[in-house]
Amino acid sequence: MTILRNPAGIPDATVARLPLYLRALDELAQQGKGVCSSEHLAAAAGVNSAIVRKDLSHLGSYGTRGVGYDVAFLASQIATVVGRTQPWEVVIVGAGHLGSALAAYQGFGARGVKVAAVVDADPRLIGTTVGGHVVRSIDELADVVEQTGVSLAIIATPPASAQGVADALVAAGIRSILNFAPTALRLPDDVDLRQVDVAAELQILGYHAHRRAAASSDAPAGEAVTS
Amino acid sequence: MTILRNPAGIPDATVARLPLYLRALDELAQQGKGVCSSEHLAAAAGVNSAIVRKDLSHLGSYGTRGVGYDVAFLASQIATVVGRTQPWEVVIVGAGHLGSALAAYQGFGARGVKVAAVVDADPRLIGTTVGGHVVRSIDELADVVEQTGVSLAIIATPPASAQGVADALVAAGIRSILNFAPTALRLPDDVDLRQVDVAAELQILGYHAHRRAAASSDAPAGEAVTS
């Protein structure tokens, strides 16, 4: 009999939540909890319990009915699925305000991420140390990638440089990029891109704030207009 | 005749993309483009054109068939919808690595965001200047919020402090929070929360990288196993 070996059968929405479960489980473990229910885990991760059970069912049946999930075991299972069995090494491109904050960030270790290198184009920054990492030249990017064996990259350069940096990263063999520059990058299909746009997040919040304000002053309820 | 005045009829997914269109339109305007097609706008925003047209149709019929959209006019329409007619003022809580990077960020202005205040709990930081803002005490938060009239807040404190900060923000009247601390916040229903978790983003990228690696070494294609 043939089984379709499809660990990719995990839906994107679920994959996006696995890191939250992992963080929540680490917290629960630290609190000394040996087992937890989907309800507990849901509260710790900030989602609802039905979705926790549905998500976990995509990985296998690791729970015990009437009891819940073994915290340590479940954490190790999720860690295996997301590939957090050994730290993901990442290169940070751009050692400015944001890049150096990221380079100095102490929270990555516990989440299975390790900053392996920091590069920049500014000659005044090259050779200096940020967050314990000596800044290297962007011109050496290919060497840096090869030497450190990083597979993930963070772009923290101005938007104008981002596309060029992305192209250089791809040329150096990187296939996973987290971009903080507020610009749309054009990349080959086999490159995985995620975007963080802080200003956009604030504008989304602004939209809802705006709506709230309009609703409460304009028309407390109903909101019908005659014309 | 009664029209249902329902500017809230805009789906969440669309709202989340409006800031991207706004940014893309600003870029196109700067390039001297007076009109653009949904195809152009889609490319500039990094989405597909069908969804651009669908999204824009939720705001009204601002395009011209056979021609496209007037860049300046469309930008002003979207700006009105998202409430970017005047800058959104934001308070940053936590003047550490990340908080000071955000406080110094020059890119907010063009996106309709203005940092109005920075607060921290560390006595050594209070009174110092980060990004042109004098750091004030978290104890004065209520005053700061009242004086500056901010309506948005960014949490950039360690996870352990985040819930306390969030509670204080809500008590001070803030209803929109962007949280960078990797922790689930428990907040009243009428408070709007968005979360940025950099480590989680990297883990999501890691999952796919992991998959790619497994697929290329394990089984180049097909991926069926006999048992």
Next chain:
DNA sequence: AAGAGCTTGGGAACCCGTTCACAAAATCGC
């Protein structure tokens, strides 16, 4: 004025994700 060529707006189908609801399985108290 009419036809060719573009591009929007939106109906409809489709797909994915969330929520609901409950049987199955485990533990606990007696």
Next chain:
DNA sequence: GCGATTTTGTGAACGGGTTCCCAAGCTCTT
């Protein structure tokens, strides 16, 4: 043991979002 209680795992219903597709409407050429 056995019924009460807890909690998982999952089918089914639901709802939203995306994609497909094309008629309608605009410009330009002839």
